[in-house]
Amino acid sequence: MREIYLDYNATTPIDPRVTEAMAPFLSDRFHNPSSLYQKSKITKKAIEDSREKLATLIGAAPKEIIFTGGGSESDNHAIKGIAFSLMKKGKHLITSSIEHHAVLHTCKFLEKIGFDVTYLPVDRYGIVNPDSVRKTIRDDTILVSIMYANNEIGTMEPIKEISEITREKGVIFHTDAVQAVGKIPINVNDLGVDLLSLSAHKFYGPKGVGALYIRKMLRIESLLHGGMQERGKRAGTENIAGIVGAGKAAEIAMEEMGEEKDKIKPLRDKLENELIKRIPEIIINGHPSNRLYNTLNIAIKYIEGEGMLTFLDFEGISVSSGSACASGSLDPSHVLLAVGVPIEHAHGSLRFSLGKYNNYKDIDKVIEVLPPIVEKLRSISPLWGKR
């Protein structure tokens, strides 16, 4: 059975061109870039080439990019790095209630050691009100961290409006753009952000490698201390194959992003429209239009997500759910709760996130198999009969 993979926001398959670019660095090009012989120039140059490609993808200068071990490390680095370098100036941070756990749990950690964090609410579409950022900034605010696009519901935040405020107030602004980079055009200067996190495996690159954009002249404490790699900002011998893969993925994204959008958006739209037509009592979570073109999050009322996900899995279809039962921790998705989805509906949530290897056949299959699955589970549900 062919797998129908619809979980691209979780991770993406590696583009074969990326694998190919990485291969030499997993065999004979193994030399430590910090060494002094001829051969290590090859690995050193490979890293710098990749840096340039990633910089181009987000409109930054190569010097403003450091490689990390992934999106979570980038978020940790940005937030703890600023907190530690500015703690004498102030101890207040602002973020939103729908951030990725890499941001939220980092903030929780900082609270534990004496920082003060404000978690801004969002509206029912998941949007942070820039005005609330303005009102929350205090004299001791040192960082605002708001994500570019939400991984669960796809809603995109008004980053530019927020950066105008942080600029005016002289507060540093970080955005977790892990779900946006590679999907939509991004320019850090247009956006006006000071720090930006990205992750290679969200745009057909390898896992375990990401990057942090750090605006020129910005002082930030390191997370990993040791050697002078990444200009002293991130110690440790470089993950060269990973970095080369990230660079290749960035290069491909830069060239093909537009095409991908033109291909994926109609697929997502068809999926959305057909499911609404064929399944009664479903709700679309996230913003109707200001949403990543590949993401569809729906709540199917009166049934539970893990069951649906499992039936879809029997059919070879891979999706995810924000249901409490599917979470392992038995907490429903904090994002769905923050946008005001009642717990019962969060229960029946499914996230479809599409990517460049999907086609109409995939979508048609979901449209065909999901309605009877819903019907079956609803026929078992005590809530369906009593609604």
Added chain:
Amino acid sequence: MLDYSEKVIEEFRNPKNMGEIKDADGIGQVGNPTCGDMMWIYIKVRDGILTDVKFKTFGCVAAIATSSKVTQMVLNKPIDEALKITNKAVAEALDGLPTVKMHCSLLAEEGIKAAIEDYFKKKDKKEG
């Protein structure tokens, strides 16, 4: 996906005894405070024997599988035997459940007990 046993998956894929009993002698409605799920069990009793058992469940894979299993375990059994069913026994009959899912099997045990309790209450009323 969670590491469910083959038996859990099979039971979930083809659940038995789902639905309602229109003129049930007892109905047990139980809920799960941990994650907000629900299980309703319907029973029919004749001469102290559970002659029909049906369920409706709003819950996860484990909740549906254990509902289905428990109805089969108590069907055609005398009431006092059905009352001895434990969630552990239901889980074991399915070759075990992942630890985070043990609480779901609790619904199955409580559902049957609640249905029997309801049956006795109704009976007392009738006879009382």
